[in-house]
Amino acid sequence: MFKRIACASLVLCLLAPSALAEGHPTVHVVGSFYEEYWKESGIEIVGSNYQWIRGLALMQLDNPPDLYSTSSNDCNIQALKDAGVLADLSDSEVLQEAVSRMRPEIQELLTDDEGRLVVMAKDVVSNPVYWQQDAWDAAGLTQADVPQSYSELLDFAEMWAARIQKHPEKNVCFTDTRLFGGNASYCYVRWFMDMLINTWEMQAYEAGEPLNFNTPEFIALLERTRSVGKLLRKAEPSQKKRQQMLSLFWSQNGGSAIYGLYNGGREYGLSHALPFRITDDQPVLMRAYASVNMVHAGSESMDALIGYLERYIPSDKDVYSVELYKEGVTPGAYGTDFIERITAGWINDRNDYTGKFSFAPMRTFFLYEGSLMKFIKGELSAEKLAKKISEAKTDPNK
Numbered sequence: 001m002f003k004r005i006a007c008a009s010l011v012l013c014l015l016a017p018s019a020l021a022e023g024h025p026t027v028h029v030v031g032s033f034y035e036e037y038w039k040e041s042g043i044e045i046v047g048s049n050y051q052w053i054r055g056l057a058l059m060q061l062d063n064p065p066d067l068y069s070t071s072s073n074d075c076n077i078q079a080l081k082d083a084g085v086l087a088d089l090s091d092s093e094v095l096q097e098a099v100s101r102m103r104p105e106i107q108e109l110l111t112d113d114e115g116r117l118v119v120m121a122k123d124v125v126s127n128p129v130y131w132q133q134d135a136w137d138a139a140g141l142t143q144a145d146v147p148q149s150y151s152e153l154l155d156f157a158e159m160w161a162a163r164i165q166k167h168p169e170k171n172v173c174f175t176d177t178r179l180f181g182g183n184a185s186y187c188y189v190r191w192f193m194d195m196l197i198n199t200w201e202m203q204a205y206e207a208g209e210p211l212n213f214n215t216p217e218f219i220a221l222l223e224r225t226r227s228v229g230k231l232l233r234k235a236e237p238s239q240k241k242r243q244q245m246l247s248l249f250w251s252q253n254g255g256s257a258i259y260g261l262y263n264g265g266r267e268y269g270l271s272h273a274l275p276f277r278i279t280d281d282q283p284v285l286m287r288a289y290a291s292v293n294m295v296h297a298g299s300e301s302m303d304a305l306i307g308y309l310e311r312y313i314p315s316d317k318d319v320y321s322v323e324l325y326k327e328g329v330t331p332g333a334y335g336t337d338f339i340e341r342i343t344a345g346w347i348n349d350r351n352d353y354t355g356k357f358s359f360a361p362m363r364t365f366f367l368y369e370g371s372l373m374k375f376i377k378g379e380l381s382a383e384k385l386a387k388k389i390s391e392a393k394t395d396p397n398k
Contacts, residue, residue: 027301030058031069037308043301055361059085059296066299067308069122072290072359077109077119080294086118087295087302094310095120101316101325105357109290120293120309123320126350126357127287128251128273129195130263135246139172149280150199150221154192154228160248161228161235173242174232175249183239186376189229193372194251196225197364197389199276202285205360213364214390221278222382226375249274267345270353284355288323323350364389 026044038045050058050065055075058064060083080086089095099110099117103124110119131146147153160174180194181187200218204211236242250263263269275284295305316325322342331344368389374380380388 025300027067027304028063028065029067029069030065031067033067033069034308034312037311041304041307043304056080056083056085059083059294064296064298066296066301067305068294068296070292070294072109072288072292073362076361077290077292077294077359081112081118085297086112087297087299087305089117089120089295089306089309092117092306092310094313095306098313101327103324103326105288106290106324109359110292118294120313121324122291122293122312122314123318124288124290124323125320126270126323127289128263128270130250130269130272131274132247132250133266133268133272135172135248138246139169139248141248147274149275149282150196150278152280153195153274154224157188157192157228157232161231165235168237169245171245173245173247174236175247175251176242177239178243185230185233186373187229187239188232188236189226189376190372191251192225192229195274195276196221198287198362199278199285201363202276202287202358202360203278203282206283206285206356206358211363212390213386215386217278219382219386222375222385226382229376262342262346265343267343269346269349270355271349275355276358285358286353286355288357288359290359291320322347 026046027038029045029047030050033045047065050061053061054070056079059068059080064085095117099107099120102110102121106121106124110117110121112118136142136145145156147156157174174188175191177183177187177191180190200213201211237245263272266272270286273286276287277283277285293309295302295309299305314321314324331342331347368385371380371385371388375382375385
């Protein structure tokens with residue numbers, strides 16, 4: 001999929017095709033793109049120096065890009081739709097037909113309040129934190145024990161730590177933390193912080209509220225997260241031992257676009273996912289990630305840009321489209337070297353999921369690592385960390 005992508009950086013370097021199509025202006029692109037179409041069309045593609053500006057700020061510049069390729073993690077797509085800076089793509093029957101076959105939550109992401117198609121998806125993945133049935137059974141736990149919120153997850157972790165301190169487990173651990181610090185003293189705190197930050201951001205986004213970490217509630221959660229994470233690390237065996245054990249919970253990578261994807265070939269998926277909510281009175285959310293293309297409403301190259309989008313409509317046979325389309329996904333047909341195969345049970349769970357998929361931008365990750373480590377080590381108070389990450393977050397309209 002990625003071999004033909006010319007550049008994935010936000011600011012592109014100058015590309016110089018051998019000839020220019022007569023009458024076509026230069027097309028400005030930000031983000032990744034397929035090179036063949038523009039070469040065949042003889043259209044020059046350039047990426048001006050946008051100083052790493054993103055999202056709404058980028059598209060409201062005096063000289064915005066014609067084509068903006070980005071992700072929901074990096075950009076508040078709803079803010080762009082609300083601002084009216086995106087071109088209406090609805091006249092393309094080809095694009096409309098493709099979108100009509102996509103899942104309802106994705107159609108909602110791609111259209112504005114008036115039902116106009118203004119965004120085109122390239123791929124979509126959900127990002128669950130799973131509880132794993134085999135580990136649950138081995139530990140003698142039932143579905144009634146599954147945490148239904150972040151607060152309940154901390155309750156469960158305290159219970160688990162107390163249990164294994166009295167009766168150490170040989171076959172079951174809380175989770176594998178190789179990507180969260182491995183065997184370090186902070187590994188579980190980092191694992192919990194990943195979910196806490198995601199949940200706080202998503203709930204604010206879906207409620208249409210300003211993102212604010214500097215609150216008594218969040219500060220109390222920080223304190224408890226650090227306490228429980230350290231308690232759990234003290235009680236759990238070493239990372240080396242845990243790699244050979246069943247994990248009660250599994251999330252793949254902290255702060256990235258991908259947590260669990262296809263759940264190791266198991267015959268279930270989102271039915272075994274933790275909801276992203278702080279307390280059980282909040283809506284059930286699931287972190288989702290979408291790669292998209294958008295065209296600026298003032299572009300002088302609409303025909304060429306529509307042609308580009310039509311040419312590269314995602315195939316329903318591609319691994320990255322299994323969550324894009326409502327039908328046509330074949331179980332077991334999408335395994336690759338780096339993505340676990342998809343089962344019929346996983347597809348059924350995806351189809352039957354009743355929570356809300358949230359395409360909230362990730363506005364905080366990677367901006368607070370230094371402060372986080374100081375907090376974990378006790379060198380920074382929860383109050384000061386909350387203030388720092390609130391100040392560090394980028395423009396909510398990005």
